[in-house]
Amino acid sequence: MRENGKEEKVKHEMDEIKTINFELEHSVAKLIFENERLHKEIKHLKKIYKDQFDSTKKTCALSKEHDDSLIAQLNSKSMKNTDLKRQIQDKVFVITLLKNDLRKLRGKEVENASQIPIATTVASGIFKLDLDPLAPRLLQNKEAHIYYLQHTQEEADIL
DSSP: OHHHHHHHHHHHHHHHHHHHHHHHHHHHHHHHHHHHHHHHHHHHHHHHHHHHHHHHHHHHHHHHHHHHHHHHHHHHHHHHHHHHHHHHHHHHHHHHHHHHHHHHHHTSOOOOGGGSOOOOOOOTTTTOOOOOOOOHHHHHOHHHHHHHHHHHHHHHHHO
16 A cells, blocks of 8 residues: 555656656746747847948938038138138228328329219209198187197107
8 A cells, every 4th residue: 555655656746747747848848938039039139220320321421421521611711701701801902002092192182982972962842841721610719729739740750
């Protein structure tokens, strides 16, 4: 009986070990599958990041070329601007010398065109008011008429 009991005990333990072994094999299979899935995801993400890095690198290079082009244009315009300023300064110097020579020749009677004020003439009828005729009863009232004229003049000044 003891042998029978030992055999059953051993058989029972073997069954438990087989069950545990089966569960462990199943867990290992799950982990291997998860590991492969994560490796694929990592490869995919590496590819995406590499593509984005390459794209960023190209964009940076193009941006640098564009910036260099703009800097070259700016330098060119600046040089042209400096040259034009120098030409203007030379012309002003020559004009000043010619004016001085002309003053010496004429005895300082030369008028400078830039010093002559520009007179603006205002047409006399431009601010003429189109007043409504007064009512007959106001024609008799001198104070009301004067008030009317002052009020109308103030309104014209506002406009």
